Amino acid sequence: MSNMDTKIQELIDISRSPKAQLKKYKEQGKKVIGVLPYYAPEELVHAAGMVPMGIWGTNTKTITRAKEYCATFYCTIAQLALEMLLDGTMDDLDGIITPSICDTLRPMTQNFRVAMGEKMPVIFLAHPQNRFEEFGIKFTMDQYHDVKKQLEKIASKAITPEELEHSIKVYNACRAELRRFVKLANDHCDVITPVKRSGIIKAHWFMLKEEYTEMLGALNDGLEALPVCDWKGTKVVTSGIICDNPKLLEAFEKNNIAIAADDVAHESRWFKTDAPETNDPVRDLAIQYTNRDHDVLLYDPKSAENRRGEFVANLVKESGAQGLVLFMQQFCDPEEMEYPYLKKALDAADIPHIKLGIDQQMRDFGQVETSLQALADVLSMRV
Ligand code: SF4
Numbered sequence: 001m002s003n004m005d006t007k008i009q010e011l012i013d014i015s016r017s018p019k020a021q022l023k024k025y026k027e028q029g030k031k032v033i034g035v036l037p038y039y040a041p042e043e044l045v046h047a048a049g050m051v052p053m054g055i056w057g058t059n060t061k062t063i064t065r066a067k068e069y070c071a072t073f074y075c076t077i078a079q080l081a082l083e084m085l086l087d088g089t090m091d092d093l094d095g096i097i098t099p100s101i102c103d104t105l106r107p108m109t110q111n112f113r114v115a116m117g118e119k120m121p122v123i124f125l126a127h128p129q130n131r132f133e134e135f136g137i138k139f140t141m142d143q144y145h146d147v148k149k150q151l152e153k154i155a156s157k158a159i160t161p162e163e164l165e166h167s168i169k170v171y172n173a174c175r176a177e178l179r180r181f182v183k184l185a186n187d188h189c190d191v192i193t194p195v196k197r198s199g200i201i202k203a204h205w206f207m208l209k210e211e212y213t214e215m216l217g218a219l220n221d222g223l224e225a226l227p228v229c230d231w232k233g234t235k236v237v238t239s240g241i242i243c244d245n246p247k248l249l250e251a252f253e254k255n256n257i258a259i260a261a262d263d264v265a266h267e268s269r270w271f272k273t274d275a276p277e278t279n280d281p282v283r284d285l286a287i288q289y290t291n292r293d294h295d296v297l298l299y300d301p302k303s304a305e306n307r308r309g310e311f312v313a314n315l316v317k318e319s320g321a322q323g324l325v326l327f328m329q330q331f332c333d334p335e336e337m338e339y340p341y342l343k344k345a346l347d348a349a350d351i352p353h354i355k356l357g358i359d360q361q362m363r364d365f366g367q368v369e370t371s372l373q374a375l376a377d378v379l380s381m382r383v
Pocket residue numbers: 037075076077078102103104105241297329331332333334335
């Protein structure tokens with residue numbers, strides 16, 4: 001195995017073993033905080049000397065215990081996150097942060113609270129709808145101060161402004177390395193297949209960012225030294241909440257479809273926006289939230305202009321992709337409601353796309369494979 005293959009495999013192994021990562025950090029005497037989607041200020045956890053660990057459901061379990069707490073129309077990401085908190089997988093966590101951005105997560109925050117009882121602290125986080133005005137920024141800051149206070153209680157220490165400024169720098173460096181990676185993955189899609197791309201990105205959710213940035217940086221340097229590949233297949237942009245199921249991504253590889261870029265919440269939507277670095281770090285984190293844009297989950301006062309649809313269509317063109325694959329999570333209202341606008345922008349830009357209905361309990365990808373095969377045929381005529 002080459003040095004580069006080893007680096008890739010190490011990250012993929014981490015992406016597939018969050019429980020082992022949790023155990024590792026606990027054995028090092030660290031406290032670990034579970035962080036649910038979306039846009040929780042992980043930097044606060046890091047600044048408190050604890051390890052933030054992303055919880056985005058799982059592709060390997062089925063919903064059983066969580067049924068007691070959830071309506072059947074909740075998406076599987078939310079239900080399977082709770083499942084892992086109930087079945088012992090996440091028992092070593094020292095607490096969780098539960099953002100409440102969508103209509104499922106809002107009630108789920110209370111389901112988490114009731115289900116966890118005395119088991120672990122559950123930190124509620126509400127982001128404001130209006131994040132641009134000063135009152136919205138103040139609201140976000142108030143929320144972050146409250147999260148900070150609860151984290152300080154768990155960590156038994158106060159977070160100093162200097163510690164938080166340092167954590168913001170660590171996170172900005174990580175996001176920059178991830179952005180570098182997705183560009184290099186596009187240039188080297190012969191080496192970075194869709195399955196590998198997903199695993200390499202996903203690993204950051206389960207690692208201290210300093211460790212991850214160092215590993216990813218070394219991999220990026222290796223990729224940069226390679227000649228840009230002369231890809232003979234087709235390329236797409238992926239869009240949606242999450243598409244990390246290796247079985248599903250193997251269907252891309254079978255059809256010679258590479259991923260040129262993504263508009264995925266679990267991937268680029270998280271790392272495309274940095275926090276400013278001033279001497280007011282809580283405000284910097286609030287401004288980072290304000291600056292997030294072109295996002296299905298966030299209010300856009302100019303939504304009538306379909307800026308987001310145009311942004312995604314431009315991403316397809318600028319990345320050199322020929323089409324787009326949209327992963328539509330079952331029961332995800334925000335993504336479903338936005339779809340007609342995205343379709344309108346893609347059609348206007350003459351970009352072929354397919355919409356794949358998925359959830360995390362899916363085990364049979366026959367239909368997905370057929371759809372991808374048909375898309376690959378259409379796109380191959382445009383290469
Ligand atoms: S998949 Fe959709 S419904 Fe589920 S938590 Fe995410 S945004 Fe909310």
